[in-house]
Amino acid sequence: MSLIEIKNLTKSFGKTTPLKNINLNIEKGEVVTIIGPSGTGKSTLLRSLNRLETPDSGSIMYDGIDVCDPKVKLSDIRTRMGMVFQSFNLFNHKSVIENIIMPQMDVLGLSREDAVKTAKEELEKVGLLNKADNYPDELSGGQKQRVAIARALAMKPEVMLFDEPTSALDPTMVSEVLSVITNLANSGLTMIIVTHEMRLAKSVSSRVVYIDEGVVYEEGTPEEMFSAPKREKTKDFIFRIKMWEWEGWVKELDIFEILSSVETFLKGQFLLKEKYLVCMQVIEEFLVGFIDIKDDTDKLGIKIISGEEEYPREIIFDIAGLKCRDRIKNDLSDKETDNISARIIRSKMGADSEIKDDIIRIKIK
Amino acid sequence: MNKMIKKYITLVSVLLSLLIISGLVIKSADSSAAESKQKSCFKSFEELNGKRVAMLSGAPFADLVSEYVEDAKYSYYDSFADILLALKSGKIDAGLNNSAVAEFQSNQDNDLAVMEQPLKELSFGIAFNKADKEQEKWKKALEEVGEEKIQEMWDIWIGNDESAKVLPEQDWPGKNGTVKVATLDNLEPMGYRGEGEKVVGFDPAVILLCAEKLDVKVEFQGMELAGVLPAVSSGKADFAIASLIITKERTETMDMIPYHSGNIVLITRSEEYDNQSGKGSEKSFFAHMKENFKKTFITDKRYTLILEGIGSTAIISILSGILGLLFGFLLVYLCRINNIIINVIIRILEEIFVGLPAAVILLVLCYVVFGKVMMPGIVIAVIGFTLMFGVKAYTIIQSALEAVDKGQMEAALSLGYTPRKAFTKIILPQAKKIYFPILKTQFTILVKDTSVVGFIAVIDITRAGDLIRSRTLEAFFPLITVAVIYYILIKLFTWIINLFDKKSSDKSSRTRKEISKTDDLNIENGD
Ligand SMILES: Nc1ncnc2c1ncn2[C@@H]1O[C@H](COP(=O)(O)OP(=O)(O)OP(=O)(O)O)[C@@H](O)[C@H]1O
Ligand SMILES: [Mg+2]
Numbered sequence: 001m002s003l004i005e006i007k008n009l010t011k012s013f014g015k016t017t018p019l020k021n022i023n024l025n026i027e028k029g030e031v032v033t034i035i036g037p038s039g040t041g042k043s044t045l046l047r048s049l050n051r052l053e054t055p056d057s058g059s060i061m062y063d064g065i066d067v068c069d070p071k072v073k074l075s076d077i078r079t080r081m082g083m084v085f086q087s088f089n090l091f092n093h094k095s096v097i098e099n100i101i102m103p104q105m106d107v108l109g110l111s112r113e114d115a116v117k118t119a120k121e122e123l124e125k126v127g128l129l130n131k132a133d134n135y136p137d138e139l140s141g142g143q144k145q146r147v148a149i150a151r152a153l154a155m156k157p158e159v160m161l162f163d164e165p166t167s168a169l170d171p172t173m174v175s176e177v178l179s180v181i182t183n184l185a186n187s188g189l190t191m192i193i194v195t196h197e198m199r200l201a202k203s204v205s206s207r208v209v210y211i212d213e214g215v216v217y218e219e220g221t222p223e224e225m226f227s228a229p230k231r232e233k234t235k236d237f238i239f240r241i242k243m244w245e246w247e248g249w250v251k252e253l254d255i256f257e258i259l260s261s262v263e264t265f266l267k268g269q270f271l272l273k274e275k276y277l278v279c280m281q282v283i284e285e286f287l288v289g290f291i292d293i294k295d296d297t298d299k300l301g302i303k304i305i306s307g308e309e310e311y312p313r314e315i316i317f318d319i320a321g322l323k324c325r326d327r328i329k330n331d332l333s334d335k336e337t338d339n340i341s342a343r344i345i346r347s348k349m350g351a352d353s354e355i356k357d358d359i360i361r362i363k364i365k
Numbered sequence: 366m367n368k369m370i371k372k373y374i375t376l377v378s379v380l381l382s383l384l385i386i387s388g389l390v391i392k393s394a395d396s397s398a399a400e401s402k403q404k405s406c407f408k409s410f411e412e413l414n415g416k417r418v419a420m421l422s423g424a425p426f427a428d429l430v431s432e433y434v435e436d437a438k439y440s441y442y443d444s445f446a447d448i449l450l451a452l453k454s455g456k457i458d459a460g461l462n463n464s465a466v467a468e469f470q471s472n473q474d475n476d477l478a479v480m481e482q483p484l485k486e487l488s489f490g491i492a493f494n495k496a497d498k499e500q501e502k503w504k505k506a507l508e509e510v511g512e513e514k515i516q517e518m519w520d521i522w523i524g525n526d527e528s529a530k531v532l533p534e535q536d537w538p539g540k541n542g543t544v545k546v547a548t549l550d551n552l553e554p555m556g557y558r559g560e561g562e563k564v565v566g567f568d569p570a571v572i573l574l575c576a577e578k579l580d581v582k583v584e585f586q587g588m589e590l591a592g593v594l595p596a597v598s599s600g601k602a603d604f605a606i607a608s609l610i611i612t613k614e615r616t617e618t619m620d621m622i623p624y625h626s627g628n629i630v631l632i633t634r635s636e637e638y639d640n641q642s643g644k645g646s647e648k649s650f651f652a653h654m655k656e657n658f659k660k661t662f663i664t665d666k667r668y669t670l671i672l673e674g675i676g677s678t679a680i681i682s683i684l685s686g687i688l689g690l691l692f693g694f695l696l697v698y699l700c701r702i703n704n705i706i707i708n709v710i711i712r713i714l715e716e717i718f719v720g721l722p723a724a725v726i727l728l729v730l731c732y733v734v735f736g737k738v739m740m741p742g743i744v745i746a747v748i749g750f751t752l753m754f755g756v757k758a759y760t761i762i763q764s765a766l767e768a769v770d771k772g773q774m775e776a777a778l779s780l781g782y783t784p785r786k787a788f789t790k791i792i793l794p795q796a797k798k799i800y801f802p803i804l805k806t807q808f809t810i811l812v813k814d815t816s817v818v819g820f821i822a823v824i825d826i827t828r829a830g831d832l833i834r835s836r837t838l839e840a841f842f843p844l845i846t847v848a849v850i851y852y853i854l855i856k857l858f859t860w861i862i863n864l865f866d867k868k869s870s871d872k873s874s875r876t877r878k879e880i881s882k883t884d885d886l887n888i889e890n891g892d
Contacts, residue, residue, distance in 0.1 A: 052775055079781030089776035093795045106790060107781040148776075155780060 001064065003028040003159070003190060004049065009058035010214075011044055018044050020214025022058070028158075031191045033201040033222075036211035037237060042194040045211065046161050049192070050074075050081045063158075079107055082152030086164040088144040090136040090151070097123065097132040100151045108155065115154075122150035126180050142173030146180055153184075160184065162193040166200070171264055198241060198268065202226060210234050242269065242306040250298040250322070255287050262304065269306040278364055279304065282315055282348050289341020290328045298322050313363065320358035329355055403471065403635035405478040407459070410434050416458035418631070419448045423590030424610065426461055426629060429484050443589055444551045445470075446835035449477065452634060453838075462552075463489070463608055464628040465567065469523045469554045471632060474838065478635035483628035490611040490621030491572075492597055493604045497620065499544075500604070504622050506575035515571060515625055522554040522567035530554070532565050533573055539582035546572055547602035550587025551835035555608040558587060558832050560665040562673060562824065568606040571624055588822040594619065595728075596822075599736035661842035667833050674829030675850060677743055681825065682812045682858065685750030689811075690804070692751055693758030700763065701788070711759070718756040724817040726753060731821040742823040746815070754811050758804055765800035766792060805862055809855050816851075826850050 002025035009022040018041025026032055034042050047053040049060060051067055051074055060067040067077055091099050100119035104110045110118075123129045126146035136144055145165055152160060165181065166174045178200060185191060185204035195201060201208050201222060208225040210218045210233075218225070218234045229235045244265040246258060259280055266276035283302065291300065299321025305313050319325045331342035332355060350363035407413055410433040418430055422441040430437055440457060442448045448460040453476055460467075464483065471477045493500040507515075521529045549556035550564050559565035564587040576583045586602055593609070596602040597619070610629065611621045662668045696714075699707050718726065727749045735745055769792050777787035819828035830847035834840060 050779055052778060074778075075781045075783050078779055081779075083776075083779035085772060085776065085779075087770075087772050089770070089772035091773065091776070091791055091795075093798070102790070103777075103780040103782070106786060152780070161779075 002026060003063060004192075005059075005061040006045075006049075007059045007061075009045070009048065009055050009060065011041070011048060011053060011055045017214060019048075019055070022211075022214070022216060024209065024216050024219075026190065026192065028190055029188055030207060031185045031205045032193070032207045032209055033205040034192065034194045034209045034211055035196070035198075035201055035237070036217075040211050041214065042211055043163050046083075046163050046192060046194050049161060050078045050083060052083075075107065079155055080157055081159045081161055082155060082157035083161045084145070084148050084152055084163065084165050086167050088136075088141070088148045088168070090144055090148055092136050095133050095135055096128065096139070096147050099136070099147060100154045103151065104154055118154045119150075122154045123147070125153070125183075126150045140173060141169045142176045145169065145177045149177075149180055149184070157189075159190045159192065162191065162195070164194055164196060166195070166197050171267055174267075196241075196268075198226070210237065212237070244304040244306075245302070247301040247318070248299065250291055250293055250295055250300050253287070253291070253293055253300070255284070258287070258302070259284060265304065266306075275364065278348055279315060282345055282362060282364070285341040285344045286317060289339060289345075290324065290331075291322070292324070295323065314353075315362045315364070317360040317362075318358065319360060325358055328360075332360065403475055403478045403637055405480045405631075405633045406636050406638070407480060407633050410480075410482065413437060413459060413631075417456070418459045418461060419451060419457040420461040421445060421448070421590050423593065424461075426484070426610075429629060430461065430631075433484065443591060444831060444835050446551060446831070446838055449474075449632075449838050450834070450840055452477065452632070453638075459631040459633045461629060461631055463555075463610065464630045465519070465523050466552055466555055466608070467630045467632040470838075471635070472523075472525055476635055476638040477632055480631045480633060483630050485629045487610045487612075487627060487629060488623035489625045489627045490609055490615075490623050491604055491606045492594065492609050492615070492619040492621050494597060495618070495620055497604070500620055500622060502579060503575055503604070506578040507571075507622065507624055509578050510571075510574045514574060518567060518570045518574070519625060522570065530559075530565065532563075532569055533577075535573065535576070535582055537577050537580050537582075539580060541579055541581045543582040543584055544576070544603045545584050545586060545601070547586050547588060547593045547596040547605035547607060548572075549590060549593070549607045551589060551832055552608060553836060556587065556606075557836060558665075558670065561669050567625075568608060572606050586822060589819070592820065592822055595732045599732040601732075601736070601739070657837070657839050657842050660837040660839060661833055661846070665836070667836070670824065670829045670832055671826070671846065671850070673824050674826040675854070677746075677818070677823055677825040678812070678815055678850075678854065681743065681746045681750055681815045681818060681823075682808075682854070684747045685754050685815075686808050686811060686858075688747070688751040689754030690758055692755030693762060696755065696759035697762050697766070700759075714752070714756050715760060718753045719760065723749070723753060723814045724820050727817060727821050742818065742821045745821055746818045746823050750811060750815060753814075754807070757807055761803050761807065762796065762800045765796035765803075768799055769795045801866065805859065808862070809859065812855050812858060813851065826854075 004024075004026040006022055006024040009019055010017070011019040018039070022045060034045065036042050044053055048055050049062070049067065055068055058068075062077060062080075065072060065077065090096075091102070094102060097116070097119050100122060101112070101115040104115040104118060105112060120129060120132070123132055126149060128143060128146055128150070131139060131143060131147075136147070139147065149165075162181065166177050169177060174197065178197070181191075181193070181200065182204050191204075193200060193205065205222055207219060208222050209216055210225065210229075212233050218229065218231050225234070226238060229238050244262060246261075262280055262283060263276070266279060269276075292298070301316075301318030301321075303316040303318070305316070319328055322328065328342075331337045331339045332345060332349075334342070335346075337343060337346075345362070348362070348365055350365045353363045354361050407416075413434045415436055416434075416438070417440060418427075418434070418437040419440045419442055420426055422443055427439045430439075437459075442451070445460070445462055445466060448457070448462075449470060451457045452460055459480070461484070464479070467479045471479050491500075491503060493503075546569075548564055548568050549566070550558050552566070554566055556564060556566040556568045564585040569583075569585055572583055572585075586596065588596065590607060593602075593605045593607040594615075597605045606624070608627075609615065609621065610627065611623060615621060662671070696711055700711055727746060730749045731742065731745050773791055773795065774784075774787055777791040778784065782791065815825055816827040818825045819831065824832070826847050830843040833843045837843070
């Protein structure tokens with residue numbers, strides 16, 4: 001018997017039916033990541049597990065207990081499953097350590113000394129013991145989320161549910177939370193993680209579940225799912241999350257906006273820092289060196305496709321809409337060019353790069 | 366430190382404004398006992414053309430005046446004392462009342478005079494509900510007492526000999542029960558508050574004469590004229606003797622037994638007053654202050670009236686505040702049941718008690734809802750303000766609860782809290798930060814709102830001030846005293862509330878504590 005058995009689960013809100021027929025088993029000790037397009041009911045599924053959402057039909061068995069049974073003692077089941085939210089949800093009127101002490105006393109009935117002891121241990125694990133007496137609004141997003149994790153862990157849950165734990169965070173704070181979750185995954189705790197963060201899916205999970213069309217559309221190991229997805233929508237999704245795209249009028253192009261958007265994307269792809277800086281440099285040089293942003297009629301397309309091996313596979317410039325497209329092609333093909341930008345770009349171009357028709361495909365060395 | 370200075374400044378400014386106002390009032394108010402009869406500044410009704418004439422709102426006789434005066438402007442006041450003050454300050458030119466009251470006041474005050482020609486000769490009547498069988502008994506008793514005896518009373522009460530103005534003890538056995546009689550308490554000498562707070566005057570004196578004949582005991586209910594007829598028709602009083610002139614309009618709704626004749630006259634400023642106007646006072650400032658002070662507080666032990674007023678205001682405010690808060694929380698909890706019927710009821714309560722003025726609610730409670738139930742006015746006031754404050758508190762708490770992020774509840778539930786426990790331990794404390802300061806302000810508004818309880822014959826601070834003014838015809842001390850008492854009461858209440866709240870505000874003031882050492886008891890052990 002699996003720890004969690006979900007059978008024929010359905011849930012609708014008015015006219016939308018995010019969950020049509022979900023079947024999923026989760027074994028003890030597994031780390032499962034749930035991915036899928038926005039609005040497909042990933043959160044709804046997770047919240048059904050501890051009955052924050054009540055399913056319309058189907059069953060969820062947790063350790064032999066029917067979670068959907070109206071007579072079941074919900075607080076017991078919820079205590080056995082920790083949950084971490086996208087928006088942290090620390091109790092704002094209590095200090096960090098009180099946030100962790102209070103549920104232990106109120107729910108588990110522990111003495112204050114025991115609760116304080118556990119709270120300190122858990123805070124230590126997430127590296128925030130020095131913030132014990134601060135209030136939530138004095139913490140950064142990443143710190144808040146680490147406290148939220150510590151608070152859930154202090155209840156000694158058997159399963160941890162994460163609902164997009166890093167989505168509300170500044171890019172700079174994602175990794176501190178990721179490393180806490182990674183450590184946790186390695187400790188053998190059963191975890192179910194809904195995430196858009198592919199680093200997490202790739203690095204910690206034993207199984208990736210792709211939800212779409214209201215069902216478990218495809219599942220497999222991270223390798224299977226990311227390198228060789230089998231079904232149409234999964235392929236689309238995996239391809240799409242590995243691609244960044246910009247297309248539009250040159251006169252509306254904002255270099256800084258583009259670069260920061262590129263950076264966010266590349267970071268999310270779990271790329272090595274040197275690699276993604278090279279990629280950004282190529283884009284910057286291209287925009288600065290070749291594009292006249294005052295031109296009213298020029299159009300440009302930029303695409304980045306992320307590779308498997310921790311570096312961007314290729315950068316594609318579509319220059320068909322530029323008046324100076326021939327000059328760009330010449331400069332980039334010419335070894336002796338006196339255009340500085342062209343020289344820099346050429347120095348980063350791998351051997352298998354190609355310039356064909358009005359498409360420039362640059363493979364980073 | 367800063368706070369001390371602020372308090373000091375407030376105190377000084379209060380005292381300063383006291384002095385300034387006193388200067389103004391003293392200058393305009395100069396009244397001393399009369400020796401000879403002074404003449405009205407108007408010789409004939411014609412001179413009143415285009416002038417301002419005031420009357421009591423319960424005694425509308427504008428028709429009568431317009432028979433003589435072509436285009437007077439009319440205004441309506443709740444107490445005759447206010448009419449006299451308005452007269453002396455020049456806001457109006459003439460006030461209408463019966464001859465007894467008018468003569469009495471002009472006897473007391475050189476600045477006032479009664480116009481010689483009466484508007485109409487009429488009768489005062491005792492008012493009974495239509496077809497009330499009791500009235501026959503009283504009619505007979507009046508005949509038995511006889512006109513002569515009543516005239517004797519009349520002379521005593523409008524006269525200047527204060528020592529004769531005492532009501533007889535009710536020392537008869539009272540075998541035939543007790544009657545409740547509505548009477549005025551702000552119209553000297555007809556019905557007013559004498560020493561202490563006892564209602565005395567010509568009207569009560571007449572009733573006591575009859576009561577002795579009938580061997581019944583009498584309980585007088587002193588009130589403003591506007592409340593008299595509603596009190597009888599709602600059954601709060603058995604009948605009323607309130608210097609009510611018998612008019613056609615009144616006999617349509619009430620049965621009225623005449624007990625004395627009385628003219629309707631106009632009282633105006635005296636000739637002397639108009640001649641000397643602008644000259645100001647000859648008496649020294651301090652002599653004036655001393656005299657006014659004595660009149661306001663010492664004479665007839667009027668301070669007891671103020672003490673009673675403070676008592677009523679405090680009792681109504683505190684009880685309604687506490688009960689209202691409990692009621693508000695009860696509504697919040699009831700609302701959480703999410704029963705459609707309960708929700709509709711709460712919605713209706715909200716519409717009624719938040720939407721209507723306090724005075725209207727009190728009057729409806731007193732004369733409609735509890736019309737047939739004998740209940741002291743103060744109880745009705747407490748009920749009314751409890752409902753009003755409770756419903757207001759409910760709306761405030763409810764919106765504070767809505768302002769708490771939904772995620773807080775979800776987090777608490779996911780940790781294993783029951784919904785109830787999550788509500789009391791997580792949601793409510795956070796909402797408290799929002800609703801508590803608002804409730805505090807709302808409570809001070811409640812204290813101020815209680816000033817309308819005079820409408821249902823409760824003597825609170827405002828009404829005590831009014832009653833004293835109706836005797837002394839001096840505005841300064843009663844008004845300032847009332848203002849200062851409200852100010853102090855509200856400060857005191859706020860201070861007490863803050864004291865009670867100290868514990869929780871300590872919590873939120875974020876004092877850093879070494880957690881391992883704390884024995885903070887704010888968190889109780891669950892189950
Ligand atoms: N309480 C609710 N009331 C009405 N509709 C809801 C509610 N919660 C979710 N939905 C709808 O159900 C669908 C699934 O929502 P859900 O949050 O589970 O999606 P998701 O996969 O978690 O999306 P995302 O990746 O954006 O978080 C959405 O269309 C959403 O609008
Ligand atoms: Mg979601």
